[in-house]
Amino acid sequence: MFKSKRITFTIIVSMLFMMAVCTSISFGNAAEPPSILIIVPNAPNDLHITIGSNDEYNEASKRDKIIETYYTFYSRDLRNIHDYNLRISTENNSFEIALEESLNTYNNVFILNLENQSLTKGKSTSRSIKLVSFRIILTLMIEGLVFLLFGFRQKRSWIIFLIINLITQGGLNLWLNGFSPLASYIIFSLIFAELIIFAVEIIAFSTLVKEHSGYRKVSFVLVANLLSLIAGGYMITILPI
Known part of the structure; x- marks a missing residue:
């Protein structure tokens, strides 16, 4: 029992140290965030978005994700622009939208609907629900398989597993959803959060789950x-945030 507690304490202290390191790295390496980010669901390959007025237009940087594409303008792209008119064009269609809302210096997020040619500020609630739900379900499947492979069979253990993971993974994914989709430090933030979750779950599983030894429970939390x-x-690199 004493040995198991000592191992748990050592792991938690190590995790806290790594958290501090990851935090300093993330802030030290954060790149400039975009001033304007336009999310386009199912964007055609020939879609181009520019911003400007009269004859001076700058084209957005483009980054593809599964199911949507990001078009970004940085402060350098807006330096000599006074009227924020967006020109959206494809091979077969072209239209303009004026940005009349007051903008922040960074992280102005919009969703472009190509069908009705409209621009909506902020990430939509339905989009967030779908992405958060998908990530939580996938995590539960992965960790549930590990839980099963570690030999946990009691109904009480599985109920506790579901409650703990819905709380920790739900909180994690809601927190990540608040980030800008192109936050350069989001992977470090994920590591930071997972280390906190690791420490919390070690305590929770060791205290609440009565099945198997403390060493097996700690090992499960580590592997899962x-x-x-x-x-x-990996999902952060290919899926929207």
Whole structure:
């Protein structure tokens, strides 16, 4: 019992140290965020978005994700622009939208609907619900499989597993949803959060789950969270935030 507690304490202290390191790295390496980010669901390959007025227009940088594409303008793109008119064009269509709302210096997020040629400020609630739900379900599947492979069979253990993970993963994904989709430090933020979750889950599983030894429970938390961290990091690179 004493040995198990000592191992748990050592791991938690190590995680807290890594959290501090990750935090300093994330802030030290954060790149300039975009001034204007336009999210376009199912954007055609020939879509171009420019901003400007009269004959002076700057084209947005483009980044593809699964199911949507990001078009970004940085402060350098807006330096000599006074009227924010967006020109959206494809091979077969072209239209303009004037940005009349007051803008922040950074992280102005809009969603462009090509069908009705409209621009909506902020990430939509339905989009956030779908993405958060997908990430939570995928994480539960991964960690549930690990839980099963570690030999946990009791109904009480599975109920506790679901409650703990819905709280921790739900909180994590709601927190990540608040980030800008192009935040350069989001992977470090994910690591930071997963380390906190790791420490919390060690305490929760060790205290609440009565099945198996403390060493097996700590090992499960380590393996499950490592796999979910890898999966989460990969999802961030290909899926929208």
